[in-house]
Every structure is written in C-alpha cells, then in structure tokens.
Amino acid sequence: xxxxxxxxxxxxxxxxxxxxxxxxxxxxxxxxxxxxxxxxxxxxxxxxxxxxxxxxxxxxxxxxxxxxxxxxxxxxxxxxxxxxxxxxxxxxxxxxxxxxxxxxxxxxxxxxxxxxxxxxxxxxxxxxxxxxxxxxxxxxxxxxxxxxxxxxxxxxxxxxxxxxxxxxxxxxxxxxxxxxxxxxxxxxxxxxxxxxxxxxxxxxxxxxxxxxxxxxxxxxxxxxxxxxxxxxxxxxxxxxxxxxxxxxxxxxxxxxxxxxxxxxxxxxxxxxxx
Numbered sequence: 001x002x003x004x005x006x007x008x009x010x011x012x013x014x015x016x017x018x019x020x021x022x023x024x025x026x027x028x029x030x031x032x033x034x035x036x037x038x039x040x041x042x043x044x045x046x047x048x049x050x051x052x053x054x055x056x057x058x059x060x061x062x063x064x065x066x067x068x069x070x071x072x073x074x075x076x077x078x079x080x081x082x083x084x085x086x087x088x089x090x091x092x093x094x095x096x097x098x099x100x101x102x103x104x105x106x107x108x109x110x111x112x113x114x115x116x117x118x119x120x121x122x123x124x125x126x127x128x129x130x131x132x133x134x135x136x137x138x139x140x141x142x143x144x145x146x147x148x149x150x151x152x153x154x155x156x157x158x159x160x161x162x163x164x165x166x167x168x169x170x171x172x173x174x175x176x177x178x179x180x181x182x183x184x185x186x187x188x189x190x191x192x193x194x195x196x197x198x199x200x201x202x203x204x205x206x207x208x209x210x211x212x213x214x215x216x217x218x219x220x221x222x223x224x225x226x227x228x229x230x231x232x233x234x235x236x237x238x239x240x241x242x243x244x245x246x247x248x249x250x251x252x253x254x255x256x257x258x259x260x261x262x263x264x265x266x267x268x269x270x271x272x273x274x
Contacts, residue, residue: 012251020128020140027069030125034061036248037117037238044233045113051097051106052113053090060086061118068125083119087111121252123259130266135198142196143215143262146186147254150216151223153185154178171227179220186216198266200273211265218261219254226253 019029038061042054064082072078090110094103128140158178166174190212197203203211226249230238238247 016144020137020144026128027065027125030065030069030121031062033248033252034065034118034121037121037252038113040238040247040249041113041117041229042110044229044235044238045109047233047235049102050109051102052110053093053106054110056086056090056093057110057114060089061114064114064118065122065125068122068129071129083111083115086114116256117249120256120260123263124255126263127259127266130263130270131198138196139198139266142190142193143258144255145193145196146190146212146215147219147258149189150182150186150219151254153216154182154220154223157181157185167224170224170231174224174227182220183213183216186219187213190215198270201269215258215262218258222254222257225257226250 015029019026035058038058039054042052042057045052046054060082066072067078067082087107090107094100094107097103124140124143127143128136130136131139154174155178158173158175158181161177164176165172166176166179187209190208191205194203194205194208197208226238230236238249240247
C-alpha cells in the first residue's frame with residue numbers, strides 16, 4: 001500500500017466514524033458522496049457522447065437520501081414515485097432540446113445513474129434508521145466494516161499472492177486469490193463485530209460467518225460493476241478526490257450492492273422476530 005493510499009484511507013476512516021455517530025454530519029457526508037458519485041458517473045458517461053442531464057440528475061439524486069433521512073413520504077414506497085417524477089422532469093427537458101438523437105439513451109442513462117448511485121447508496125440511511133439510537137449506528141457500522149474490510153483484504157491479498165486473473169476484460173488487476181481473500185476477511189470481520197447486530201436476533205456463529213462472506217461477496221460484485229463502467233468509458237479512476245484512492249465512486253462502489261441487500265435482509269429478519 002502506497003503512503004498516499006494509506007493516509008487517504010486513514011482520513012476517510014476518521015470522517016466515516018464521525019459521520020456514523022453524528023446525525024447531521026452523517027447526512028452531510030451522504031449528500032456529498034452522492035453528489036460526487038453522480039458527478040463522476042455523468043462525467044464518465046459524457047466521454048461516450050451520450051446526451052445526459054447531469055445537473056438535474058444530481059438534484060434528483062440528492063433529494064432521495066434527504067427525503068429518507070427526514071422521513072418525508074407522500075405515499076408508501078415514496079422513492080419509486082419520486083423516481084417516476086424525476087424521469088418525467090428529464091423527459092420534459094428532452095422535449096425542449098433541438099436535437100433528439102440518442103434521446104432514449106440519454107434518458108435511460110441519466111435515470112440509471114440516479115438509481116445506481118443515489119438510490120442504492122441511500123440504503124445506508126435506511127440501515128441507520130432501521131433501529132433507534134445507538135442500535136441503528138451499530139447496524140450501519142456492521143455493514144460498513146464487513147464490506148470495506150473486504151476491499152482491504154482484496155487489495156492486500158491480491159497484491160501479495162494474486163496470480164490468477166478474475167475477469168481480465170473487466171478489471172485486469174483483480175485476481176481470484178484477492179477475491180477469495182476478500183470474502184474470507186469479510187466473514188472473519190463479521191464474527192469480530194457480531195455484537196453490532198441486534199441482540200434480539202440470536203444468530204449462530206456459522207450464520208454470522210456466512211452473512212459476512214455473502215455481503216463481502218456483494219461488495220466485490222459492486223466493485224466489479226464500477227470497473228465495467230470505467231472500462232466502457234475508457235477511464236482508470238472515476239475521479240481524483242483523494243490521492244491513492246481515486247474518486248468517490250471508487251470508494252463507495254462496494255457498498256452500492258451490499259447496503260440494499262443488507263437492509264432488506266435485516267428488515268425482514270427483524271419483522272420475523274418482533
């Protein structure tokens with residue numbers, strides 16, 4: 001690990017810890033990362049000459065986590081209705097354009113960016129609000145530690161003993177050994193922080209290991225999905241927010257799949273025991 005990557009990782013870890021335990025800093029960091037991730041996504045897509053609506057997409061994307069955090073709901077499943085309204089706004093903007101070439105591609109790509117970055121990432125807010133007070137903080141801490149420890153495991157193990165490429169056409173630097181190590185590390189970390197899970201759910205040890213490995217694997221899938229987007233757009237890093245870590249998307253990509261799945265799993269599990 002380079003010195004730049006090490007100090008950037010320490011800085012982001014400190015910011016993440018403070019954000020997790022403080023309400024207002026939490027939503028501020030979520031909004032900053034959401035806006036940054038959307039900006040990077042739209043910036044990459046523009047390299048393919050797709051007529052997207054980046055500023056409207058960022059605005060819509062920011063309203064999703066804010067509405068969840070403030071518990072603003074016009075109807076049940078408000079996010080879906082909100083996405084439909086956002087699509088209609090983007091559609092009206094397309095009507096005003098003189099050039100209608102690639103209109104469908106531009107509309108669908110803009111909406112995909114909002115769903116992929118903002119909606120998926122906003123599940124971190126839902127996880128934090130799933131349980132009151134410190135219990136919600138601990139639940140959020142569990143999925144963050146399990147997922148991001150998998151990233152660290154993939155990096156360290158992949159660079160030290162990785163010899164067999166995983167998907168070279170998608171990400172030439174990812175190895176089978178690094179991915180396997182990532183999943184194992186996530187499982188071990190899940191056991192180490194099992195006290196972060198709700199006390200009313202009596203998970204056996206083997207199940208906690210499987211939970212950690214499963215969500216660690218989803219984190220690696222999220223990483224690969226962003227690598228696919230970067231490869232398609234012809235860029236190495238999504239941005240240059242922090243030296244050694246790349247852009248916002250490079251930092252949050254592993255959470256984009258693990259967070260929604262973890263929320264749905266824990267929500268259904270808590271309903272079962274209540």
